[in-house]
Amino acid sequence: MAKHRITVSVNGEECRREVDSRLLLVHLIRDELRLTGTHIGCDTTHCGACTVLLNGVPTKSCTVLAVQAEGAEIGTVEGLAGSDGMHPLQEGFQEMHGLQCGFCTPGMLMTGVALLDDNPDPSEAEIREAISGNLCRCTGYVNIVKAVRYAADKIGEGD
């Protein structure tokens, strides 16, 4: 089977790898790049634990081939916090108790960050709809919704 040379930017850092055709993006991220914040929770593209940003767009990385990401910018949970501390959404999750076991959290965060980029002032219904491709088994979502609102308000204040 042919190998493919790919170059991707992961959290702003350029990575070159030689990958098999069938290598899933999530395994490139977790096993090869050892960024283990991105998780795997199902096999059927339902749970969203593997959600990353692919050129800024939330994407289930278990349902994308690594080779398809050639040339793309990939954002994972490890890249959210900056030198000035956690992203407002990460902060919101802690303040509003938007996580329990933490397993779905990175995927939720990536989806949430993209939502706030697209829609800085989402309603509760819009938030619920936006995160409906990400399953959480612990929180009942109420506090995740609040966490997104917290971040929206905080980012809004900065404007």
Added chain:
Amino acid sequence: MAPKTSARICGVGHSMKRKEDPRFLQGRGNYIDDHVLPGMLWLDIVRSPVAYGKIKNIDASRALEIPGVLAVLTGKDLEAYNLHWMPTLMSDTQMVLPTDTVMYQAQEVAGVIATDRYAAADGVAAVEVEYEPMKPVIDPFRALEPDAPVLRTDKEGQADNRIWHWEEGDKEATDRIFEDADVVVKGKMHVPRIHVASIETCGCLADFNPVEGHLTVYMTTQAPHAIRTVLALVAGHVGLSEEKIRVVSPDIGGGFGGKVPVYPGYVIAIAASVVLGKPVKWIEDRMENLQADSFARDYHMDAELAANADGKIRALRIKTLADHGYSDAQASPSKFPAGLFSICTGSYNMEQAFAEVDAVYTNKPPGGVAYRCSFRVTEAVHCVERMVDVLAQRVGKDPAALRAQNFIPKDAFPYASPLGWEYDSGDYHAALNKAKEIIAYDELRKEQAEKRTEGELMGIGICSFTEIVGAGPAEQFDILGIKMFDSAEVRVHPTGKAIARFGTKSQGQGHETTYAQIVAEELGLPAAHIQIEEGDTDTAPYGLGTYASRSTPTAGAAAVVAARKIRAKAAKIAAHLLEVGEEDLDWEPGTFSVKGAPQKSVTIQDAAFAAYTNPPPGMEPGLEAVNYYDPPNLTFPFGSYICVVDIDRGTGEVKVRRFVAVDDCGNIINPMIVQGQVHGGLTQGLGPALYEEIPYDEDGNNLAGSFMDYLVPTAVEVPAWETAHTITPSPHHPLGAKGVGESATVGAPPAIANAVVDALAHLGVRHIDIPITPDKVWAILNEKGVAE
């Protein structure tokens, strides 16, 4: 209740932000699949497509030709080490890998060991297994028929498919009441097979060091210490000795009871590591998780209530059939094969009750785990709370009024239930009244009446549950003979910081925060300065783990006792430093001061420093303590939930419009975390009420074996939960706390089911089995002639 400690100390009662969050939020959690060891190999598992059949042949030759595939382990290979069987936590037995017969679909048939997960998966696809299928026994009622084939022919003396019969209560006295009762209502209900479906599946990394004979197993377990002991007991003959076994439970991505049992995959990985002398990792995928791991529930119940004409309940009688699948692989206390099902008299004061359960084998995956439930409490509560509604309908009373009429009164605690429990404390009227007030119950009833005249279907459902958690007193409770105490070890460092280790294991409950708050409460050290560790059997004190809402009642209490021992010693040191007698000291959280001269004081940090640098003459240096806490009784959290639903007459869809949960879990350690636990529990109650079920067809095929058909609710289906509390402290817990992790999972399904039945009650509907799916509701609407 206002917290006793300052925000800096952040003891009990503060909504402290969680200490574990920063690592989870920044991708620095450390879950099982994040672990990598040099030279690590991968295990993937060949599983049976048939539910029952003989294995004619396993041909691994094509698999072994695949580059990277190193070995294929079968039952015959394990048989050579006598590792092809293992005990369940209920002292039943279970195959690790079969030598001749498969007993359920997705059963482990062979293990493929390879250098990476891709090669292992290819290997699994290439192993050719020839089966001779046999007609499986899927229906548990069929399993008990005299001509049903006996499934467990491996068990000596097993002449039928019955596993055990359990009963509790005075049958004759109960029967007598039923004979002369004014009213008897009956109900037949099934609480179906469901799955915990934690977002992280199960897995392990087994690392056997052949030179030292030492085994480390990183694994997704809620009970690492018990697992270590079980491993030592069952694998002693291959040289595994308990001092050379280390079980590490890393961060766990949700457990909910599903990570208590030992699954064959763990044992195959360990066996492979022992045989190959290399680390072996096994991570199951979601379909394996849903199809092979322990299920929960699956109780078929025939229930009856006897009452006076005015609705006063006199007695309860329940006959139950429990489908355990291929093996009794639940993890209930050994003297309680039906778990704590005998809590089925619930919140109601009655004269007598009698409950019985027959457990049977079928060709389904083994289990019966306590999914976010203190051992069959969910089934018990569902039964009684549905039956109370059936009775209310029969006697023509409002279900809230009927409940209030029958509640165990506040002044009757401690209350001896007819099935032998001593309820520690309760105020059921207060919780129900609060829930009614928040949701504006009387107005809802008016709205419902108006809607009915317009043909719209709206229902209001109540559940006033009583839980029984915190197993448990050692006299009665054990797992495989190990008593169900739990433990805490607290060490205060010279600079006044501390580490505390526990025998439990958080799976998202926030132990790193709440335990720190408990120690902070007792010692006056800031919770931020107290590190919490669990899950490593080499370092943590022995304990039975986290399930059955037992962590706060047992290990939380152990932390209090250990911390109080430390404070007692610190008081002696403080007295020494202040040159007064101990009896002359006052204690404010964090500070000892001289009575009448508060300016003369030392802090707990001063005392800690002195414990290492200037201990009183004759005193043993250091400042640490350990406690193994054996609770004097269980705790009995309770609550009243009220749910409002609207039903679409066209599609049968049920929409939960509002849901108010009033919980009473005694004193609250961290209100934010308690609310989060209730939110999560409610959602895991909504799932089985409306969406989740693992059904089988007659051939034993799992019909909900992936997230395509196992319907875990998303944010769109889940309503905005409304929560509130009453507080009735436990009289015997050192903090007055009761445990809360599971209340909502137990209480939500009957509230929702009752609401749906209530919406249809005027049409003569008395019961609908959960999950209440749109097609089920539509069939009723259609039958009653009210479908759109």
Added chain:
Amino acid sequence: MIPPQFDYHAPRSLEEAFALLGRLDDAKVMSGGQSLLPMLKLRLASPAHLVDIGRIPGLGAISETDGFLKIGALVTETQLERDSGVSARYPILGDTAKVIADPVVRNRATVGGNLAHGDPANDHPATMLALRAQVVACGPGGKRTIAIDDFFHGLFMTALAPDEILTEVRVPVPPAPSGGAYVKLERKVGDYAVAGVAVQLALAGDGTVSQAGIGLTNLGFAPVRAVEAEAALTGKKPGDKTVAAAARAASAAADPVEDRRGPVEYKKNMARVLTARAIRKALARAAGG
């Protein structure tokens, strides 16, 4: 879950793609991959080659020209859902895009893929049947236009030849006043339809239905166009009786199988209930502009 081995190819032009499809044995075309990759992971499919058309330029646009709304093969559901022109003039397409899978999947799932997969459980087939769309297919022999009625041949089977690629979907610009709606019953977000009904109506000046299109999702072995139901509306003023008759006709056209989503009787009745709801919604939209 790990896909079987295959070779991946990412042609940069249609010509390159046709050459690959002509040369390679057992090749499968992939656009967003949101149906195909899960099938590979479940090992329900094991093509020797994947030809990813995702890097071919010119296939990702939505435009309204020559009397058609033209949707390029690589237009994602999210793109369709957010396109202001589409939501204003083709609300049925917005309805549809919004209920496909879940929002994260929709970021990669394509409209073209939703059709080319040939799955009667997918949502766009019904919508496109209702809209009388056309599928543009390109192959080594050139370009051809396939009427949507001729496109679906059965479960996972379409009119596309193995060396053809769906490049565009064309929706005729509806006459004014028109209205359409897609109503889907699903067990939860992310599910395939228990039943789904797409209705597109054009009204004559006298308020009668001049043209009706009705498509059904997951109610047959292939996507179903409810011709009798359309006939029940056409030329009539859509009062309650007419709507009910059309809904009954749609139900009669449905030929579902029992599964976890419900028994046949339920699904057939849902075809009826949802058809009535979709017609009313379409009429309201037509009335509103």
